[in-house]
Amino acid sequence: MKFKRLKNIYKTLGFSLMLFPFALTQAFFVNVSDTFAGDEAMLQITGLTNSEGVSAQLIRPDKSTLNLSFQADSEGVVKSEIYGLHLQQSGGYQLEVVRSSATSLTEKEVFTVQPGAASKYRSTIKSAVTTLPADGVSLSPITVQVKDAYGNAVPGQAVKVFSSRNEDVINLAGKTDINGLVKGTVFSTTPGVSIISALVNEEMLFEKAEVVFHLPATPMGAAGQSGIGRFLKAQLFTDDFEEVAYLSIEGLPAEVLTEEGYTFRVLAKDTNGNVVKNYEGQVRFSSNDSGASLPVDYTFTRTDQGQHEFAVAAAFATPGKRTLTVTDIAASTIQGQVELNVVSKDRVVEPPVGDGLVILTPNPGTFSSPRMTITGRGEPGVPIKITDGPTVLVEDLSLDINGDFFYQTPALADGRHLFRAELMDGSTFSNVVEIRIDNTPPRVLAVEVDPPNGVAAGGVFRVSVSSNEPLSTATCTFNSVANALNRSGDNFVGDINAGQTCGTFPLACVVADILGNELQENAAATVQVCGNEPIVSGLDTDADGLTDAVEGATEDEDSDSVPDYLESNLIDSNGNGIVDQKDPTNDTDKGGKNNITEKNEGLNALIPSDDGGVNLPPTSVSNLSATPGEELVTLYWSPARDDKAIARYKVIFGESPENMFGVNLTPDNRTQWYVDKLKPATKYFFKVIAVDSDGNEGVGSNFVEASTFGEVFQSAAVPESGSADNIWLPLLLSFLGGILFLFFGRRKA
Known part of the structure; x- marks a missing residue:
C-alpha cells in the first residue's frame, strides 16, 4: 500500500513537470484600451517571463500594418502605450503579439479608435449646383460633411446651415449620419449671390459654399466659358450694389529701369472709381515683356478691403514700351493695365510683343504630366498659332467671343519647353512661358543595410535608401512584408524584422521622386539572416521616423554607449533630439543597461495641431528651381504648408553650400x-x-544651383610649366634664338 501511494505521488509530480513548460509558454494575455483618433492607447501584456521581449503587428482599419516591439519588466508585465501618431484613423484595430521565445504563440487583441472632435478646418460644405434660377422651385443640394483633425467622419454632430441673404430658404438641419454627412437644399425667389455657412456644435466651419441665383430669363450664352459666375452676378444687382468694374494698378513710375524691383498696389474699383471693399477675386499678372519677373497669382481677402500692395514684386528685363496687366482669373473682362517706359543702356531690345495676346497658363515650373493645357487671351475672332520653341504645336487656333483660347498639347518629351502664341501673320507675339517636363524616375537607387554582415534570426536590421534626386516616398519589401520608410534628412530610413528563417533573402525597394515618378528594384540589396551581428532589442519604429527604445533596452556587452544607429535616430522631424539618456555608460552595477525615455515635448511637437494648441513650424517647400539671368537668378517653388498660415519665405544664397x-x-x-x-x-x-505667421521657420529646401550670364576677363599668368599651349613658351624660344644668333655670329666674325 505504501509503495502504491509513493507511485501515485511520483506520477502526479511527473505529470506536473510535463505540463510546466506548456503552462510557462501559453499563459499570456494582451489588453489594449479604446481611444480617440490621435490619442494614445494604453497597452498591457501579462504572463511573460522576466525581461522577455515580444514583437507585435498593428493592423489599421485600412489594412496597413506597423511593426512594434516591447519588453517586459522583472515581473513579466508590459505596461506601455501605442502612440497617437499611429492611431489617426478611426475604426477597428487589431494588435497581434508574438512571443519572441516561442514564435508560434500568438495573442490577438481588437480595440476601437473613435473619431476625434469636429474640426472646423477639415469639415466641408458643398453645393451641388452653383448657379440656378431664382424661381422658388429650382433647388441646389447642400451637403455638409463633418470630419475630425485627421479627416475621419464624425457622426452624431448637430449641424445648422444659414445663408448670407435672408431671402433664401434652406432646408437642412439635424445631426450627421454614420458617414459624418447631413444633407439639405437651398432655393430662392430673389436674384443674388448667397454665401452658405455651416455651424457644427455652434462653431462655424472655415469653408463656405457659394450659390448664384440668377433671373430666370438671363441669357447664358453671352458669358463664355470663363467668368460665367461674374457674368451672372452682373445681371443680379441694383445700382447700389458694389460690383467690380475694373482693376487699377497704382504706385509705379512712368519710367523704370531694367532689373529693378518695384512696389505697386492693385485696387478693385466700381464704375464710379470707388474702391470695392468686398472684392475677393483672384488675380493674375502678365506683361508683354517676356523676361519680366511678376508676382504669383493672388487672392484678395476681406482684410485687403479691395486693395493690396505688392512689395518689390515687379521687375522688367526688356527696354521699350512695356505693359503690366492684372486680370481677374474668373472674369477676364475685369482687368487693369499700365504702360511703362523701360530704360536700359546695355540691353538689346527684343522684338515687340503685342498688347492683346497673353498666355495665362501654365505657370512656369516643373510638371510630371507630359500633356499641358495652354490658356490665354487675345483679340476675339483672330486666329493664332502656338509654338514650343521652333516647333509649331497648332495653327489657326480660334478664340472665343471673349478672346479666350484653350489648347491641350500632345505628349511632350522630357526637358525644357518654351510656349509662345502669335498671330498667323507674325505681327504680334505673346509672352513666353517656360516649363520643364519630368516624368523620368530616379536613375540611381542606393540601399544600405545595417548590420551589413548579417542579422540574427528574429532580429531587426536597418535600411537606408537614397537616390540621385530628392525622394518623396520609399518602401522596401522583405519576406512579402512591405515596410514604409521614414524621411531622415536626404535619405529614407526604417527598421525591418528579419524573421525566424535563416538564409539570404532579397530586399525589394520602390522609391518615388517629388513628382511621383517611381523606380522599382526587385533586388535592391540582399540580407543574410542568422549572421553574427549583435542585436539591440526593444526597438519601436513609428510612422514618423522615430525610433523609441523601451526602458531597459540592453546593449551588446562589449559596448560602452548606445549604438550609433539607435542614438542618431532619436530625433524629431526637425533634427532635434527628443530623448533623455540616463546613465549612458555600461554600468555593471546596473546590469549594463541604458534607460532611454522620450521627452513628451518632442512627441507633442510632432502631433498635428488643427484646432488650436502649439503652432507647428511650416513644412519644407518643394519643386525649387532656378532660372539664371544677367547678374540675377529667378527662383520658383511650390508652396509650403502650415497649420496656420505662411507669412513669407526666406531665400538664402551664396557661392557654395x-x-x-x-x-x-x-x-x-x-x-x-x-x-x-x-x-x-x-x-x-x-x-x-x-516662415509662418508666428515667425516659426520650417525645414530648408534642397539646394539648387544656377550660374549667372556674362563673361569674366582673366589676364594671362606667368606659366608654372612648359606647356606648349602657353604664350610664354614661343616668346622664350624666340629670345633664346636671338641670343644664340648673336653668339655664333660674333664667333664667326
Missing part, C-alpha cells in the same frame, strides 16, 4: 523671387525656408 552669405525675405507668401546684383558668370547656390 558652406558659404551662404546672402538673405532675402519675400514681403508675402509669393512663390517666385529673383535675387539680383550677383556677380557675372558665377555659380550660386540657393535654399528657400518657409
Whole structure:
C-alpha cells in the first residue's frame, strides 16, 4: 500500500513537470484600451517571463500594418502605450503579439479608435449646383460633411446651415449620419449671390459654399466659358450694389529701369472709381515683356478691403514700351493695365510683343504630366498659332467671343519647353512661358543595410535608401512584408524584422521622386539572416521616423554607449533630439543597461495641431528651381504648408553650400523671387525656408544651383610649366634664338 501511494505521488509530480513548460509558454494575455483618433492607447501584456521581449503587428482599419516591439519588466508585465501618431484613423484595430521565445504563440487583441472632435478646418460644405434660377422651385443640394483633425467622419454632430441673404430658404438641419454627412437644399425667389455657412456644435466651419441665383430669363450664352459666375452676378444687382468694374494698378513710375524691383498696389474699383471693399477675386499678372519677373497669382481677402500692395514684386528685363496687366482669373473682362517706359543702356531690345495676346497658363515650373493645357487671351475672332520653341504645336487656333483660347498639347518629351502664341501673320507675339517636363524616375537607387554582415534570426536590421534626386516616398519589401520608410534628412530610413528563417533573402525597394515618378528594384540589396551581428532589442519604429527604445533596452556587452544607429535616430522631424539618456555608460552595477525615455515635448511637437494648441513650424517647400539671368537668378517653388498660415519665405544664397552669405525675405507668401546684383558668370547656390505667421521657420529646401550670364576677363599668368599651349613658351624660344644668333655670329666674325 505504501509503495502504491509513493507511485501515485511520483506520477502526479511527473505529470506536473510535463505540463510546466506548456503552462510557462501559453499563459499570456494582451489588453489594449479604446481611444480617440490621435490619442494614445494604453497597452498591457501579462504572463511573460522576466525581461522577455515580444514583437507585435498593428493592423489599421485600412489594412496597413506597423511593426512594434516591447519588453517586459522583472515581473513579466508590459505596461506601455501605442502612440497617437499611429492611431489617426478611426475604426477597428487589431494588435497581434508574438512571443519572441516561442514564435508560434500568438495573442490577438481588437480595440476601437473613435473619431476625434469636429474640426472646423477639415469639415466641408458643398453645393451641388452653383448657379440656378431664382424661381422658388429650382433647388441646389447642400451637403455638409463633418470630419475630425485627421479627416475621419464624425457622426452624431448637430449641424445648422444659414445663408448670407435672408431671402433664401434652406432646408437642412439635424445631426450627421454614420458617414459624418447631413444633407439639405437651398432655393430662392430673389436674384443674388448667397454665401452658405455651416455651424457644427455652434462653431462655424472655415469653408463656405457659394450659390448664384440668377433671373430666370438671363441669357447664358453671352458669358463664355470663363467668368460665367461674374457674368451672372452682373445681371443680379441694383445700382447700389458694389460690383467690380475694373482693376487699377497704382504706385509705379512712368519710367523704370531694367532689373529693378518695384512696389505697386492693385485696387478693385466700381464704375464710379470707388474702391470695392468686398472684392475677393483672384488675380493674375502678365506683361508683354517676356523676361519680366511678376508676382504669383493672388487672392484678395476681406482684410485687403479691395486693395493690396505688392512689395518689390515687379521687375522688367526688356527696354521699350512695356505693359503690366492684372486680370481677374474668373472674369477676364475685369482687368487693369499700365504702360511703362523701360530704360536700359546695355540691353538689346527684343522684338515687340503685342498688347492683346497673353498666355495665362501654365505657370512656369516643373510638371510630371507630359500633356499641358495652354490658356490665354487675345483679340476675339483672330486666329493664332502656338509654338514650343521652333516647333509649331497648332495653327489657326480660334478664340472665343471673349478672346479666350484653350489648347491641350500632345505628349511632350522630357526637358525644357518654351510656349509662345502669335498671330498667323507674325505681327504680334505673346509672352513666353517656360516649363520643364519630368516624368523620368530616379536613375540611381542606393540601399544600405545595417548590420551589413548579417542579422540574427528574429532580429531587426536597418535600411537606408537614397537616390540621385530628392525622394518623396520609399518602401522596401522583405519576406512579402512591405515596410514604409521614414524621411531622415536626404535619405529614407526604417527598421525591418528579419524573421525566424535563416538564409539570404532579397530586399525589394520602390522609391518615388517629388513628382511621383517611381523606380522599382526587385533586388535592391540582399540580407543574410542568422549572421553574427549583435542585436539591440526593444526597438519601436513609428510612422514618423522615430525610433523609441523601451526602458531597459540592453546593449551588446562589449559596448560602452548606445549604438550609433539607435542614438542618431532619436530625433524629431526637425533634427532635434527628443530623448533623455540616463546613465549612458555600461554600468555593471546596473546590469549594463541604458534607460532611454522620450521627452513628451518632442512627441507633442510632432502631433498635428488643427484646432488650436502649439503652432507647428511650416513644412519644407518643394519643386525649387532656378532660372539664371544677367547678374540675377529667378527662383520658383511650390508652396509650403502650415497649420496656420505662411507669412513669407526666406531665400538664402551664396557661392557654395558652406558659404551662404546672402538673405532675402519675400514681403508675402509669393512663390517666385529673383535675387539680383550677383556677380557675372558665377555659380550660386540657393535654399528657400518657409516662415509662418508666428515667425516659426520650417525645414530648408534642397539646394539648387544656377550660374549667372556674362563673361569674366582673366589676364594671362606667368606659366608654372612648359606647356606648349602657353604664350610664354614661343616668346622664350624666340629670345633664346636671338641670343644664340648673336653668339655664333660674333664667333664667326
